[in-house]
Amino acid sequence: MTDDAPTGLAMTLEPLVVRVLANNPSPFTNTGTQTYLVGTTDVAVIDPGPDDAEHLAALLAAIGGRPVRAILCTHTHRDHSPAAPALKAATGAPIIGCAPLVLDDAGPRADAAFDTGYAPDRVLADGEQVAGQGWTLTSVATPGHTSNHLCFALEESGALFTGDHVMGWSTTVVAPPDGNMAAYMASLDTLMARVQDRIYYPAHGDAIERPQRFVRGLAGHRKQREGQIVRLLAEGVGAVPAMVARMYVGLDPQLHGAAGRSVLAHLLDLQARGRVAAADDSWQLLPA
Known part of the structure; x- marks a missing residue:
């Protein structure tokens, strides 16, 4: 560029x-x-x-x-x-x-x-x-x-x-x-x-x-991130910092806080859809 x-x-x-x-x-x-x-x-x-x-x-x-x-x-x-x-x-x-x-x-x-x-x-x-x-x-x-x-x-x-x-x-x-x-x-x-x-x-x-293909890729990436979060919750990993450590391997530690905001955005979306619940500083997967 x-x-x-x-x-x-x-x-x-x-x-x-x-x-x-x-x-x-x-x-x-x-x-x-x-x-x-x-x-x-x-x-x-x-x-x-x-x-x-x-x-x-x-x-x-x-x-x-x-x-x-x-x-x-x-x-x-x-x-x-x-x-x-x-x-x-x-x-x-x-x-x-x-x-x-x-x-x-x-x-x-x-x-x-x-x-x-x-x-x-x-x-x-x-x-x-x-x-x-x-x-x-x-x-x-x-x-x-x-x-x-x-x-x-x-x-x-x-x-x-x-x-x-x-x-x-x-x-x-x-x-x-x-x-x-x-x-x-x-x-x-x-x-x-x-x-x-x-x-x-x-x-x-x-x-x-190739905008249509590109947008499909963006949506797929976000769905993959959501899937990662659901799997971690199923394993009992409910704290956002712990999720970031597992999901963003190799990321500069200075960017972990910002990555946590992205994870939180997914969690709030899942909460609105009735799939997860917040418990103090952690999150848990709700029964399907």
């Missing part, structure tokens, strides 16, 4: 889509956040990225003085939406997209914290559209990674901008209290039903050119 997507340079991916990579690489952003410009005569900006002066300058250079019809945010983690106010100030464009979400979450994370300054001019419901000259973007509600997550479908080309719901380099973080495994799995089903999507452009990682 770093070779074919150098930081700060506008790269044309298809006639209506340009990508600009922010210089914020990290363990949870891969090579950085990818901001997308959609349109030719006028444009929309998807996921303006972190509050970084160099990235803002790169975006303005890529926009090149064209009218900006909308600044669209898939969700409000700090690597996605904080540049929106400065971009709005520079272009006059409205901030449109996901609902605001501020969560006081001091637990161990494997992704960015929430953007407390996000203030949209318009919140898009599922299926609502934003349009310009020769392009139309439709919102697709995909809660799970966060409760306010949206994807955006480019109707003219069959491209879907997937934010963090589907990434091209890693599985998505689903961390309670806001991350919800049942919602995430349902959102994968939503994408599976969208056979019109030709290609995914995620906020992190490579473009996904």
Whole structure:
């Protein structure tokens, strides 16, 4: 990704889509956040990225003085939406997209914290559209990674901008209290039903050119994790740290807390379905 997507340079991916990579690489952003410009005569900006002066300058250079019809945010983690106010100030464009979400979450994370300054001019419901000259973007509600997550479908080309719901380099973080495994799995089903999507452009990682197959793989991975948890519970392993030690062999110990949040997301889903119960700091499998 770093070779074919150098930081700060506008790269044309298809006639209506340009990508600009922010210089914020990290363990949870891969090579950085990818901001997308959609349109030719006028444009929309998807996921303006972190509050970084160099990235803002790169975006303005890529926009090149064209009218900006909308600044669209898939969700409000700090690597996605904080540049929106400065971009709005520079272009006059409205901030449109996901609902605001501020969560006081001091637990161990494997992704960015929430953007407390996000203030949209318009919140898009599922299926609502934003349009310009020769392009139309439709919102697709995909809660799970966060409760306010949206994807955006480019109707003219069959491209879907997937934010963090589907990434091209890693599985998505689903961390309670806001991350919800049942919602995430349902959102994968939503994408599976969208056979019109030709290609995914995620906020992190490579473009996904066989999206249906990729989404099936993501769903299968989560079902395998759930199966591991059920088997461990059947063996009497009920504490989350003990599960993490068995399930994530070789993982950096500094990431065990974040892995535990993912295990907890599965357990809460199983609890809602009546398959497990919480007992103090442990969990137990209920009779079928």
